[in-house]
Amino acid sequence: MKLVTAIIKPFKLDEVREALSAIGVQGITVTEVKGFGRQKGHTELYRGAEYVVDFLPKVKVEAAIKSDLLEQVIEAIEKAANTGKIGDGKIFVYELEKVIRIRTGETDAAAL
Amino acid sequence: MKKLLAVLALAGFTFAGPALGQDKPAAAAPGADKPAAAAPAADAKKEEPKKDEAKKEEPKAEAKPAPTPNKGDTAWMLTSTALVLMMSVPALALFYGGMVRSKNTLSMLMQVFVVFSLVTVLWCIYGYSIAFTEGNAYFGGFDRLFLKGTFDPAKGEFSMAATFSKGTVLYELVFVAFQATFAAITCCLVLGAIAERAKFAAVLAFIVLWFTFAYAPIAHMVWFWMGPDAYTSAKVVDEMNGKAGLLWQWGALDFAGGTVVHINAGIAGLVGAYLIGKRVGYGKEALMPHNLTLTMIGAALLWTGWFGFNAGSALEANGTAGLAFINTYLATACAVLAWTLGEAMFKGKPSMLGAASGAVAGLVAITPAAGNVGIPGAFVIGFAAGFVCLWGVNGLKRALKVDDSLDVFGVHALGGILGALLTGVFNDPSLGGPGFYNNWFEMKPGFESMVAQVWTQAKAVGVTLLWSGIVAAAAYKLVDMTIGLRVTEDEEREGLDVTSHGEAAYRT
Numbered sequence: 001m002k003l004v005t006a007i008i009k010p011f012k013l014d015e016v017r018e019a020l021s022a023i024g025v026q027g028i029t030v031t032e033v034k035g036f037g038r039q040k041g042h043t044e045l046y047r048g049a050e051y052v053v054d055f056l057p058k059v060k061v062e063a064a065i066k067s068d069l070l071e072q073v074i075e076a077i078e079k080a081a082n083t084g085k086i087g088d089g090k091i092f093v094y095e096l097e098k099v100i101r102i103r104t105g106e107t108d109a110a111a112l
Numbered sequence: 113m114k115k116l117l118a119v120l121a122l123a124g125f126t127f128a129g130p131a132l133g134q135d136k137p138a139a140a141a142p143g144a145d146k147p148a149a150a151a152p153a154a155d156a157k158k159e160e161p162k163k164d165e166a167k168k169e170e171p172k173a174e175a176k177p178a179p180t181p182n183k184g185d186t187a188w189m190l191t192s193t194a195l196v197l198m199m200s201v202p203a204l205a206l207f208y209g210g211m212v213r214s215k216n217t218l219s220m221l222m223q224v225f226v227v228f229s230l231v232t233v234l235w236c237i238y239g240y241s242i243a244f245t246e247g248n249a250y251f252g253g254f255d256r257l258f259l260k261g262t263f264d265p266a267k268g269e270f271s272m273a274a275t276f277s278k279g280t281v282l283y284e285l286v287f288v289a290f291q292a293t294f295a296a297i298t299c300c301l302v303l304g305a306i307a308e309r310a311k312f313a314a315v316l317a318f319i320v321l322w323f324t325f326a327y328a329p330i331a332h333m334v335w336f337w338m339g340p341d342a343y344t345s346a347k348v349v350d351e352m353n354g355k356a357g358l359l360w361q362w363g364a365l366d367f368a369g370g371t372v373v374h375i376n377a378g379i380a381g382l383v384g385a386y387l388i389g390k391r392v393g394y395g396k397e398a399l400m401p402h403n404l405t406l407t408m409i410g411a412a413l414l415w416t417g418w419f420g421f422n423a424g425s426a427l428e429a430n431g432t433a434g435l436a437f438i439n440t441y442l443a444t445a446c447a448v449l450a451w452t453l454g455e456a457m458f459k460g461k462p463s464m465l466g467a468a469s470g471a472v473a474g475l476v477a478i479t480p481a482a483g484n485v486g487i488p489g490a491f492v493i494g495f496a497a498g499f500v501c502l503w504g505v506n507g508l509k510r511a512l513k514v515d516d517s518l519d520v521f522g523v524h525a526l527g528g529i530l531g532a533l534l535t536g537v538f539n540d541p542s543l544g545g546p547g548f549y550n551n552w553f554e555m556k557p558g559f560e561s562m563v564a565q566v567w568t569q570a571k572a573v574g575v576t577l578l579w580s581g582i583v584a585a586a587a588y589k590l591v592d593m594t595i596g597l598r599v600t601e602d603e604e605r606e607g608l609d610v611t612s613h614g615e616a617a618y619r620t
């Protein structure tokens with residue numbers, strides 16, 4: 001099993017969710033996050049005070065999947081979240097040791 | 113300028129009542145008299161014996177009843193009073209509250225809310241008496257402690273306050289309430305300069321001192337006079353002028369509070385910002401406004417409420433109120449455009465905070481001018497205020513090296529000074545201004561020359577800056593030595609909402 005974490009542009013969330021559903025991903029967790037990468041921040045001006053805002057708002061999407069789905073998931077996210085411009089985000093893939101469904105106690109593949 | 117009261121239907125004070133037989137009493141009296149006749153007892157009656165002195169100058173005059181307030185005037189002044197209350201709670205509180213960080217939102221709202229209440233109470237205990245009763249050129253007297261003598265329940269009679277028209281009076285209690293809101297909002301204005309770091313108790317203690325020794329006397333100096341009906345003959349003109357406040361005697365014009373409200377509060381704020389010190393992280397961390405939507409709502413409500421502030425300062429529902437109204441409306445619009453244009457030119461992007469700030473700058477600058485200038489004055493004062501106050505929160509603020517958190521000096525003091533000086537220019541009848549009277553018996557125009565009037569205005573500005581600045585410095589020092597002005601650094605970092613008030617504005 002794998003845990004796929006993708007940092008994407010917020011307005012791409014719906015497309016990514018649809019693409020993941022289409023290939024059979026059963027659930028995702030979404031978090032609003034801030035961070036910086038190669039994309040530059042911006043400045044904000046309040047009367048006389050100028051502030052550089054380095055951290056940009058992004059969305060973090062997490063999906064726990066069976067290993068055989070990995071390539072498809074990566075491809076789906078890559079395609080759906082891509083604008084070709086700097087700041088499109090990144091995908092991280094982790095090994096996933098164990099999964100438990102709280103309601104039934106099912107584990108691993110049965111719990112995904 | 114406001115004035116004072118004089119005709120006491122009840123106390124039978126001598127000086128003013130009598131005036132009605134004079135100049136053009138007939139014009140004002142009739143409309144007013146009629147309702148009085150039918151009115152219930154509680155409705156200020158004036159069959160009070162007219163005093164004989166009234167007839168001295170004009171023996172042929174029939175004995176007339178003392179004037180009764182016009183119901184339209186009364187309705188307008190009650191409305192104006194409520195509008196000015198709206199300018200503070202909620203408008204000023206939201207305007208300021210949106211500009212602080214989210215962890216200090218409630219502290220800002222709370223300070224405005226409680227200071228407004230505190231000053232209202234002080235006003236009714238002694239503030240009104242010090243500001244608006246006869247005394248010397250600096251302070252009034254104590255005749256009206258606890259508003260004594262404004263209402264006689266046994267007779268159902270109310271005392272009267274003067275307006276700017278002979279034979280036209282206002283219920284003194286209405287005037288008391290109207291002026292109470294001015295005192296209260298002025299004290300609230302100061303709070304923006306020391307936002308996000310002042311101890312709550314210190315704020316209240318400072319306000320008690322500053323209100324007592326700066327606001328009340330300056331209001332007296334600028335706005336107290338005996339009222340038009342006191343000018344019963346050519347002989348008493350000098351005497352009556354001599355009983356007015358110092359700056360009024362000088363001929364300084366301040367329609368609704370350029371000196372009394374904005375310069376007064378602005379310099380007190382600046383002194384406070386110096387004495388309390390910069391916020392932790394100032395210049396290093398981002399101290400950004402947390403919700404400019406609140407600020408926009410506050411500015412918009414300020415604009416609305418300011419019609420009560422400025423047009424209400426005519427004290428009557430008349431042409432001068434109309435002039436003050438359109439000037440307030442127009443100058444503010446000009447200032448919004450000017451600030452927006454200035455930001456677009458010098459900063460690259462026009463901002464909502466800028467537009468809201470421009471509106472307030474325009475409102476401030478037109479305040480002393482409102483009923484004292486014509487339409488040309490409104491255009492110039494409005495546009496000038498937008499550009500000048502934009503500089504006030506940029507170049508000037510950097511030069512002052514002070515953390516005046518919400519730019520009370522850059523907007524209110526600077527805008528007030530600009531407005532006060534330009535009032536001296538645009539009061540000129542040749543520039544469309546109404547001029548003013550300095551002899552309320554012969555109704556002689558007081559406007560001599562633009563240079564002379566601007567100089568008079570400048571002196572009034574200087575007196576206000578010095579008086580308020582010195583009182584503020586002493587009051588802050590006193591409070592700092594006793595209570596301490598500032599919260600601890602840890603409390604400041606955590607935010608005043610939780611550490612001073614035990615609550616949070618937003619759940620996360």
